[in-house]
Amino acid sequence: MAQAAVLLDQDQLRCTICLELLKNPVTILCGHSYCMGCIKGCWDQDDHTGVYSCPQCRETFTPRPALRKNTMLAEVVEKVKKTGLQPAPPVHCDAGPGDVVCDFCTERKRKAIKSCLVCLASYCETHLLPHYESPPLKKHRLVNATGNLQERICSHHDKLLEIYCRNDQQFICYMCTIEDHRSHATVSVATARTERQKQLGATQSKFQQRIQEREKELQDLRQAVQSLKRSAQAAVEDSERIFTELIRSIERRRSEVKELIKDQEKAEVSQAEGLLERLEQEIAELRRRDAELEQLSHTEDHIHFLQSSKSLCVPPGPGDLPSITINPHFSFESVSKCVSELKERLEDVCKGKMSKISKAGRAVGIYGCFTETGESSEARATAAEVETCLLCMKPLQEKHRLICTHAFCAACLERSVGRLGLQCPVCLKALSVVGDQPEGEMTEKHLKDCFGKECVCIMYNIPSGIQTEAHPNPGKPFTGIQTEAWLPNKYDSYSMTYKVDLKVLKLLQTAFEQKLVFTVAATDGAADRVVFNGIPHAGNLYECSESGFVEKVTAALRFKGIE
Structure with a gap:
């Protein structure tokens, strides 16, 4: 017992x-x-x-x-x-690296399983029992063991941070609401959590919607890749078939020319051989008569001579051949010349067609970035908001936006121009075309700086107006612009004076005439306003005097086909 x-x-x-x-x-x-x-x-x-x-x-x-x-x-x-x-x-385990340690274990530190937000302590399984047994402790709030309990204590009042200040967006204790945050809008941490949870829920919904959109785009892109592969394979097979037929056609024409030459050769040779035979027969007959006349001339019988000479003196009959004249231009060189001309014309046609074929091949793309000239204002706005280079897919470095609204890094665009020529590498739109700059005027004044050196002040004036179909929001008003820009001088070794680079000025005038200097912005920050269209401009003499400024201007103009 x-x-x-x-x-x-x-x-x-x-x-x-x-x-x-x-x-x-x-x-x-x-x-x-x-x-x-x-x-x-x-x-x-x-x-x-x-x-x-x-x-x-x-x-x-x-x-x-x-x-x-x-x-x-x-x-x-x-x-x-x-x-x-x-x-x-008791069932327990020692605390390992990274585990939260029980605050009440003295000799062997056990792994804590819960933390009390009232006691601000962490407990192992054994030391947690009073929180389940003692009525006062049962009211304490327990959470999974956490090691950052001190971060939940107010550093000024040593009280639990259980209130959220909306004004300062920070956690405070109830003593803070009496002192520094007395007039601030405050709520409990739980209420703030609920409100933030709603916001996160809305954000999560957007994420999920975006995920669905992206998954659909991913599926569409994969299907497009497969379709592109099938289309490419079909194009290769069609090209092989067409080129094979073309080669066969050329082979047939070659055989026809060869046969024509051989037939003409055969006909002419046959006719010539017939003439040769008749000429040989005529020559033999004439030689026979000549021999008989020679023999008759030596006979002493006068009666025989007279009787025989009568028949020998009869001229050749009408069946005899007339005189034959040889054509000095009987060569087939004219045929060879015609064939050579055909070859040259075929090569010219092939070059022209191959250029079109190459352009058509490069125009094929799985994803299109606003390739139509009549694109919508929403598409234009989207294109204008892109902040990554469409070639390297990295943040834009020295951004250059073309008249088709596609933007690229300066270095990427320069490499593309060297490879593809003056055209947009995305939509292949020619760069040397008229832009969408609203009507306005450009004037310049030739002045002297404080050192007496020549400089030019360019004045732009584009009044406000209504956007056309070429602009982001057709029918809506846009805000014009009145601004000035400066061109620097450079040292002229010939005259030993400082002069303005008139070449750059003329290039800018050409760009303005082609409506390439300005555009109507589509981004939120400057929507429906006239802004510079990727060509650097200096607002004062100091900016235009910076090293490399003129080179940047000429490079931007070259990208737009002005050089």
Whole structure:
């Protein structure tokens, strides 16, 4: 029976501080028992405050209670030791790297499983039991173990940060609301969390919608890639078939020319061989008669001579061949010349067609970026808001926006112009075309700076008006611009004076005439306002005198086809 009683009291024999059998057990005023050394050590740490509390129920005592050994409990512990019945150790684990440590474990630090926002302490499984058993502690708010409890304490008042100040957007304690934040709009942290949760919910909905849109775009892009591959394969097969037919056609024409030459050769040779045969026969007949005449001339019989000479003196009959004249231009060189001309014409046609084929091939793209000249204002606005280069897909460096609204890094665009020529690398629109600059005027004054050196002040005046179909928002008014820009002087070694680079001035005049200097902005920051269209301009003499300014202006003009 005594053994059973001991078994029933085993949970009371463990010190909740050291988690071992009680040593010199003492029972404090609230009824909880501890090792004499453990509770003394805890209270020694509270001497500076003068307030002492129970580690389990947090009941406070003032002054420090006297500690006396609980002899009855000590006897029970001794009986347990003698019988060899040890209380089962609680299920726990030691704290590892990165774990939150229990604030009440003294010898072996256990891993905390909960943190109390009222006590501002973290507890392992054993030391957490009072928060589940003691009625006052049950009201405390427990959260998963966290190691940043001190960050939840007000640095000015050492109170829990449980209020959110909307004015200063920071967490405060209730004492702060009385002092520094008295007139501020404040809510509880829970209310602020609820409001922010709603905002995050709306943001999350946008994210999910964006994800769906992007997933659809991803699917469409994958389908487009497959379609493009099929189209490319079909184009290759069609090209192979067409070129094969073209080669066969040329082969047929080659055979026809060869056959024509051979037929003409055969006909002419056959006719010539017939003439040769008849000529040989005629020559043989004439030689026969010549021999007979020679023989007759030596006969002494006058009667025979007269009789025979009559028949030999008969001229050749009408069937004999007339005189033959050889054509001196019987060569086939004219045919070779015609074939050579055909070759040259075919090469010219191929060059012209290959240029169109190359352009058509480069124009094929899976994703189109506003390639139509009649694009909508929304599309124009979207293009204007792009802040990444459409070639390198990185943030724009020395941004240059073309008249088609596509923007590129200066270096990327320069490489593209060197490779593709003066055309937009995205929509292939020619750069040397008229822009969408509203009507206005450009004038200049030739002045002298403070050093007496020549300089030019350019004055632009574009009045406000109504946007046309070429602008972002057709039918809406736009705000004009009146501004001036300066061109620097440079040293002329020939005249040994400083003069204005008139070449740059003429290029700017050409760009203005082609409506390329200004455009109507589509971005929110300057919507429906006339702004510079990617060509650098200096607002004063200091800016235009900076190193490389003229080179930047000429480069921007060259990108627009002005050079």
